[in-house]
Amino acid sequence: MKGMVGLEKKAEIIRLKNEGHSNREVSRRTGLNRETVSRYWEDYKQKRHELTKKGEDVDTKRIQEELTKEPKYDSSKRKAYKYTDKMEERLKELLESEKRKDSILGAGHKQKMTNKQIFEVMQTEGYGIGRCTINNALSRLRAKKKQVYIRQQYELGDRLEYDFGEVRLVLGGKVQTCHMAIFASAGGKYRWVKLYTNQKKPVFMDSHVKFFEFIGGCCKEVVYDNMKNVVTKFIGRNEKELNGDLIKMSMYYGFKINVTNCFSGNEKGTVEKAVDILRVELFAVNYRFNTLDDAQVYADARLRQLNENSFIEEEKAFLLPYMPPLELAHPITATVDKTSLISVDCVKYSVPEELVGKSVFVKKYHDEIRVFWQNEEVCRHRRSSDKVVPVVEIMHYLNTFLRKPGALSNSIALKSIPKLKAIYDTYYAQKPKDFIEILMELKDLPIEEIIGVFKEKIAVKAEFNAIRVVKSISAVDMNARSSMANYSLLVKGGLGQ
Numbered sequence: 001m002k003g004m005v006g007l008e009k010k011a012e013i014i015r016l017k018n019e020g021h022s023n024r025e026v027s028r029r030t031g032l033n034r035e036t037v038s039r040y041w042e043d044y045k046q047k048r049h050e051l052t053k054k055g056e057d058v059d060t061k062r063i064q065e066e067l068t069k070e071p072k073y074d075s076s077k078r079k080a081y082k083y084t085d086k087m088e089e090r091l092k093e094l095l096e097s098e099k100r101k102d103s104i105l106g107a108g109h110k111q112k113m114t115n116k117q118i119f120e121v122m123q124t125e126g127y128g129i130g131r132c133t134i135n136n137a138l139s140r141l142r143a144k145k146k147q148v149y150i151r152q153q154y155e156l157g158d159r160l161e162y163d164f165g166e167v168r169l170v171l172g173g174k175v176q177t178c179h180m181a182i183f184a185s186a187g188g189k190y191r192w193v194k195l196y197t198n199q200k201k202p203v204f205m206d207s208h209v210k211f212f213e214f215i216g217g218c219c220k221e222v223v224y225d226n227m228k229n230v231v232t233k234f235i236g237r238n239e240k241e242l243n244g245d246l247i248k249m250s251m252y253y254g255f256k257i258n259v260t261n262c263f264s265g266n267e268k269g270t271v272e273k274a275v276d277i278l279r280v281e282l283f284a285v286n287y288r289f290n291t292l293d294d295a296q297v298y299a300d301a302r303l304r305q306l307n308e309n310s311f312i313e314e315e316k317a318f319l320l321p322y323m324p325p326l327e328l329a330h331p332i333t334a335t336v337d338k339t340s341l342i343s344v345d346c347v348k349y350s351v352p353e354e355l356v357g358k359s360v361f362v363k364k365y366h367d368e369i370r371v372f373w374q375n376e377e378v379c380r381h382r383r384s385s386d387k388v389v390p391v392v393e394i395m396h397y398l399n400t401f402l403r404k405p406g407a408l409s410n411s412i413a414l415k416s417i418p419k420l421k422a423i424y425d426t427y428y429a430q431k432p433k434d435f436i437e438i439l440m441e442l443k444d445l446p447i448e449e450i451i452g453v454f455k456e457k458i459a460v461k462a463e464f465n466a467i468r469v470v471k472s473i474s475a476v477d478m479n480a481r482s483s484m485a486n487y488s489l490l491v492k493g494g495l496g497q
Contacts, residue, residue, distance in 0.1 A: 005032065005036065005040070005071045006070065006071065007070040007071070009030060009032065010040055010070070010071055012029075012030055013026055013030060013032070013037055013040045013041060014040070014041065014044050016029060016030070017037075017041045017044075023037045023038050023041070026041075040071075044067065047063050047066060047067040048067070050063050051063055051064070051067075082128065082129055082130075082133070083129060083133050083137065087122070087127055087129060087137075088137065090122065090125070090127070091118070091122075091134075091137055091138065091141060092141065094113070094118055094121065095138075095141060095142070098112060098113060115131075115134065115135050115138055116131075118134065118138065119131050119134045119135075122134060152186075154186040154187040155187050155318070156187040156188055156311060156314060156315040156317075156318040157187065157188075157219055157220060157315055157317075157318025157319050157320075158186070158187055158219060158220055158221060158318075159185070159186040159187060159219055159220070159221050159222075159223060160183055160184070160185055160186070160218075160219040160221070160222045160223065160255075161183070161184045161186060161222070161223045161268040161270045161271035161274075162181075162182070162183055162184075162208075162222055162223065162224050162268075162271060163182055163184075163224075163225065163268065163271045163272065163274075163275055164179055164180065164181060164182070164199050164227070164275075165179070165180040165182060165275035165276075165278070165279055166178070166179060166180070167179075167180055167195075167279050167282075167283050167287075168287070169283065169287050169288070169289060169292075169295055170287055170288040170289070171289055171290070171291060171292055171295070172290055172291065176197075178195050178196065178197060178292065178295070179195070179196045179197065179198060179199050179203070180193045180194070180195060180196075180275070180278065180279070181193065181194045181195075181196060181203065181204070181207035182271055182274055182275055182278060183207075183211050183271070184270045184271040184273075184274040185219065185270075185310070185312065185315060186270045187311070187315060188310055188311045188312050188314070188315035189309070189310045189311055190307055190310040190311070190312040190315070191274045191277070191278060191303065191306065191307060191310075192211055192214065192215075192303065193278050193282070193299055193303065194206075194207050194210055194211070194296070195292055195295055195296050195299065196366075197292065199227075199229070200229075200366070201229050201243070201245065202328065202330075202365070202366030203366050204229040204246075205245060205246075205249065205326075205328050205366075206328060206365070206366050206367075208249060208253075209325050209326050209328060212253060212323070212325075213325050215312065215316065215319065216316060216319070216322050217316065217319030217320055217321065217322050218253045218254065218255050218319055218320045218323075219255060219319060219320070220254075220255060220256060220320060221255060221256040221257075221258050222250075222255050222256070222257060222258065223258040223259075223260065223267070223268045223271075224257070224258070224259050224260070224268070225259070225260050225268065226240070226259060226260070226262055229243060229246070230242065230243055230246060230257075230259060231243070231259060232244075240259060242257060242259070249326060252323060252326050253320065253323055253326070254320045254321075254323075255320065278306075281302065281306060282298075282299050282302050282303075283295075283299075286298060328365065328366075329363035329364060329365050329370070330363070330364040331361065331362070331363055331364075332344070332361075332362050332364060333359050333360065333361055333362065334359070334360055334362050334371075335357075335358070335359050335360075336351055336355045336356050336357060336358050336359075336360060337356070338356060338357075340352070340353045340355070340356050340396055340397065341390055341392075342360060342362065342371070344362060344364060344369055345364075346387045347383075347384050347385070347386065347387055347390075347391065348390030348391065349369060349371075349381045349384075349390065349391045349392075350379075350381075350390065350391065350392040350393050350396045350397075350413070351371050351378060351379055351396060352378055352379065352396050353396055353397055353399060353400050354399075355373055355378070358373065360372060360373050360378070361373070364383075365383070366383070367382060367383055368380055368381060368382050368383055369381050369383060379393065379396070381393070389412075390412060391416075392412050392413045392416050393413070394411075394413040394414060394416070394417060394420070394439070395439070395443045396413070397411070397413050398436060398439055398440050398443065401432075401436045402433070402436050402437075402440070405432035405433050405436060406432070408424070408432050408435070408436065409424070409425075409429065409432070417447060417451075419451050420447070420450070420451055420454070423451070423454050423455070423458070427458055438453075438454070438457070
């Protein structure tokens with residue numbers, strides 16, 4: 001900008017003065033005020049004179065740096081002529097109103113006034129002030145003293161840190177937001193992750209039980225932030241009421257619960273960093289899977305590689321004693337209706353047909369239900385959220401199907417297994433009893449193995465039919481040849497006569 005003195009202008013002033021030009025001439029050529037020219041020239045001569053002095057007290061390096069440094073303007077003593085004390089008080093009032101809003105909506109809300117909005121309020125109220133002046137004032141008023149962070153060092157077995165992290169995966173062709181329950185060992189430098197579909201309390205509790213079982217023990221302390229699964233409610237500014245189920249778990253396994261201060265993620269920095277690292281290391285390249293279980297298998301394999309340099313094996317010797325997995329099921333009772341279904345959280349599940357009309361005991365886990373009759377487990381299902389389509393196991397209805405084979409074709413039980421339904425429609429639609437009898441023989445096998453057996457039977461039958469057709473064709477061919485031979489003999493006999 002014209003009139004501003006930079007390093008190049010300063011050098012030009014000194015060069016022109018060294019050539020013998022007057023201040024007026026230098027001012028004309030550079031476009032600077034004569035007083036400015038004089039000031040830089042006099043300062044230059046003084047510094048050069050200081051360098052010519054002899055003696056140990058001459059700081060040559062300092063003088064050289066000052067002689068050649070770029071000019072800087074000292075704006076610290078400038079006064080804001082338009083920015084008044086009244087404006088300062090108004091800005092303080094607006095910031096105070098923002099604090100009151102935080103107390104009502106919560107500190108994490110996203111309805112905070114921006115600098116632009118505050119500027120517009122000031123303009124509306126008639127304060128003629130620039131946007132930059134407002135921004136600088138707000139920056140000064142909001143300024144907080146820099147916090148000092150103390151680096152920590154933890155011994156093996158002392159501390160675990162826990163957190164949830166989100167990751168978006170493509171499961172079965174659909175994009176889904178999944179949740180990573182992550183444990184990070186501060187001393188052992190070990191990271192562990194378990195994938196879930198939500199962050200609810202059953203998932204929170206299940207991840208603890210699975211991790212403690214996996215490593216064969218527990219650290220002396222587990223650190224959490226103020227998530228709902230940990231803190232039930234705040235009492236006053238500092239007191240917290242912890243979740244009762246978490247307290248019971250800590251009593252069972254023996255670990256101490258440590259909850260960080262609000263908005264102080266640095267207090268569990270190990271796991272905070274682990275969330276970011278694992279999200280990228282596990283799923284930045286591979287994020288497409290058929291099911292969540294497939295994604296977990298992949299994550300487990302990658303974790304083994306990522307944890308190769310951890311000290312988890314050494315840390316196991318310092319863990320609290322092993323405890324058997326804590327039972328986390330929520331028990332209920334349910335009555336079996338006439339379609340051999342029970343209702344659990346408004347979702348229908350099938351049970352063996354002989355239990356119709358009876359009351360059964362059900363254990364609800366976060367990912368499955370287990371049904372008991374007279375203290376014996378009779379079946380289990382994966383939890384479903386579909387309140388319209390029931391979860392049905394075809395093996396629960398085999399005796400009824402044997403009595404009513406016509407009900408099989410359109411039954412939900414058969415339609416719930418498309419591959420088996422296709423086999424039935426193609427090969428057994430006219431022989432439903434044969435199909436049911438085969439199912440009864442194979443009822444203890446997994447459904448994929450049952451489908452495999454059906455395919456083998458179909459292949460064998462097809463091969464047998466093919467052989468039979470070949471033999472039939474051969475027999476017809478032999479009969480035809482025999483007839484032709486007899487005919488030839490007859491003709492020859494007739495000719496001979």
